Amino acid sequence: MNNAELVARDLKAVWHPCTQMKDHETLPLIPIKRGEGVWLEDFEGNRYIDAVSSWWVNLFGHANPRINAAIREQTEQLEHVILAGFTHEPVVRLSERLVSVTPEGLNRCFYADNGSSAIEVALKMSYHYWKNLGRPGKKNFVNLSNSYHGETLGALALGDVSLYKDTYQPLLMDVLTAPSPDAYLKEPGETDEAYALRQFEAMERLLAEKHEEICAVVVEPLIQCAGHMRMHHPIYHTRLREACDRYQVHLIADEIAVGFGRTGTLFACEQSGISPDFLCLSKGLTAGYLPLSVVLTTDRVYEAFYDDYQTLRAFLHSHSYTGNPIGCAVALATLDIFRDEQVIENNRQLARCMAESVAHLADHPNVGDIRQHGMTLAIEMVRDKAHKTPFPWQERRGLRVYQHALTRQALLRPLGNVVYFMPPYVITEEQIRHLAQVATEGIELAVKD
Numbered sequence: 001m002n003n004a005e006l007v008a009r010d011l012k013a014v015w016h017p018c019t020q021m022k023d024h025e026t027l028p029l030i031p032i033k034r035g036e037g038v039w040l041e042d043f044e045g046n047r048y049i050d051a052v053s054s055w056w057v058n059l060f061g062h063a064n065p066r067i068n069a070a071i072r073e074q075t076e077q078l079e080h081v082i083l084a085g086f087t088h089e090p091v092v093r094l095s096e097r098l099v100s101v102t103p104e105g106l107n108r109c110f111y112a113d114n115g116s117s118a119i120e121v122a123l124k125m126s127y128h129y130w131k132n133l134g135r136p137g138k139k140n141f142v143n144l145s146n147s148y149h150g151e152t153l154g155a156l157a158l159g160d161v162s163l164y165k166d167t168y169q170p171l172l173m174d175v176l177t178a179p180s181p182d183a184y185l186k187e188p189g190e191t192d193e194a195y196a197l198r199q200f201e202a203m204e205r206l207l208a209e210k211h212e213e214i215c216a217v218v219v220e221p222l223i224q225c226a227g228h229m230r231m232h233h234p235i236y237h238t239r240l241r242e243a244c245d246r247y248q249v250h251l252i253a254d255e256i257a258v259g260f261g262r263t264g265t266l267f268a269c270e271q272s273g274i275s276p277d278f279l280c281l282s283k284g285l286t287a288g289y290l291p292l293s294v295v296l297t298t299d300r301v302y303e304a305f306y307d308d309y310q311t312l313r314a315f316l317h318s319h320s321y322t323g324n325p326i327g328c329a330v331a332l333a334t335l336d337i338f339r340d341e342q343v344i345e346n347n348r349q350l351a352r353c354m355a356e357s358v359a360h361l362a363d364h365p366n367v368g369d370i371r372q373h374g375m376t377l378a379i380e381m382v383r384d385k386a387h388k389t390p391f392p393w394q395e396r397r398g399l400r401v402y403q404h405a406l407t408r409q410a411l412l413r414p415l416g417n418v419v420y421f422m423p424p425y426v427i428t429e430e431q432i433r434h435l436a437q438v439a440t441e442g443i444e445l446a447v448k449d
C-alpha cells in the first residue's frame with residue numbers, strides 16, 4: 001500500500017465527516033498508516049504532530065502501551081454483553097472510579113457511546129425528572145450563544161454555531177438562548193470576571209421570567225470549543241449554580257471536550273467550585289481510543305425514577321453498546337494513568353511552555369487575541385486588530401495555516417480563523433516550541449492578501 005493508492009480507493013468509497021468532499025479535488029487527503037505518541041505517520045514515512053489530539057480525544061499519545069495492554073486483556077475476557085439485566089466488572093469499577101473523581105454528589109453513571117448521545121440522555125433525563133415530579137410544564141432548555149453540543153437533532157438544537165445548525169433549523173426544537181460570557185467580547189479595560197458577571201445578568205433575568213417552563217440550562221464550562229475556542233471566567237458557573245438552585249432548574253455541564261484535564265484541572269467545573277446536576281463526559285474518557293460516553297447524575301435525580309414498573313417512571317433509554325466492557329477497560333486505564341503519572345501537575349509546565357512559545361504573537365497586527373485555559377491555547381486571526389474585525393469566513397484563512405503546517409510536520413486544524421493547540425499530554429516542550437514556530441509561519445502566510 002502507498003499513499004496515492006489508499007487515497008484513490010478512499011475517494012471512491014468513503015464520505016468524510018464535516019467535509020465538503022469537493023475540496024479533495026485540490027486539498028490532499030492524508031492517509032495515516034500508524035501512530036505513536038504525538039506522531040501520526042503516512043505510508044511513505046511523512047510524520048505529523050497531532051496538535052489537535054484528533055478532534056480533542058487523544059490524551060496519552062497514539063498506541064499508548066498501557067492502554068493497548070488494557071484492551072488486549074479485556075478482549076481475552078469479555079468483549080461485550082447486554083447491560084440491561086446483566087453487568088460486568090469493568091462497568092462497575094469504572095462507575096465507582098468516576099463517582100470518586102468527579103465533583104461531589106454525582107453518584108450515578110448512565111452510559112452511551114458518543115458525546116451527542118450523552119447530551120440526548122441528559123436532556124431526556126432532565127425533562128423526565130420534572131415530569132415524574134408532576135411538573136410536565138418544565139420542557140424548555142436554555143443554552144448559551146455560540147455553544148456546541150453535538151450533531152444529533154436534540155444536541156444540534158441546543159447548539160448555536162450557525163455553520164452546523166442553520167440548514168437543519170426546521171427540524172429542531174426551540175431553545176432559549178442567553179448571551180455567552182465569552183471574554184473575547186468584553187469591553188476594553190473590562191476584566192474577564194466583570195464581563196462574565198455582566199453577561200450573567202441576562203441569564204438571571206431569563207431564569208426569573210421563565211423558570212416554570214425550564215428543565216435545565218446546558219453549558220460548556222470555560223471553553224466553547226467548537227465555537228472557535230472562545231473562553232470565559234469560571235465565576236459565571238458559580239453564579240449559574242446558585243441561580244439554578246434558586247429557580248429549581250437543572251444545570252447540565254457538557255465536559256465532553258473540556259473534561260479530563262484540558263482546562264488545567266481534571267474537570268472544568270472544579271474551577272467554579274460547583275457540582276452540576278448532570279455531567280456529560282466522552283472524548284478523553286477513553287483517551288482517544290474507543291467511543292464511550294457517560295452522564296453522571298445525583299441520587300436525587302436517580303430516586304425520582306425509582307418506582308414500581310407500572311408507574312412508567314423508569315428511564316427506558318438504551319444504546320446497543322451501552323457500557324461496552326472494552327471501552328470501560330480503556331477508561332479505567334486512562335484514570336490509572338492520571339493517578340499514577342501526576343498528569344495534571346506535569347501539565348502545568350507544558351501549559352506554561354505553550355503560553356511562552358506564542359507570547360511573541362501578542363503584538364502581531366493580525367492577531368486579535370491569544371487565550372488559554374490550561375492545556376488549550378487559541379490564537380485568533382483578525383483583519384483589523386483595533387476593532388477585532390474578522391476576516392470573512394469565505395476567505396478560509398485558517399485553511400492556509402493548516403496547509404502550511406502539513407509541510408512542517410504538524411496537524412493544526414484551525415476553527416475558521418482560530419489556530420489552536422490542544423495536544424496529547426505526552427507532547428514535549430521542544431515539540432510545543434516547534435508547533436508555535438509553525439503556527440507563526442502559517443499565520444504570517446495566511447494574513448497576506
Ligand SMILES: Cc1ncc(COP(=O)(O)O)c(C=O)c1O
Pocket residue numbers: 114115116117119148149150151220225226254255256257258282283
Ligand atoms: C462540547 C461538546 N459536546 C458534545 C460534542 C459531541 O460529541 P460527539 O462528536 O462524540 O458526538 C462535542 C464534540 O466535539 C463537543 O465538543
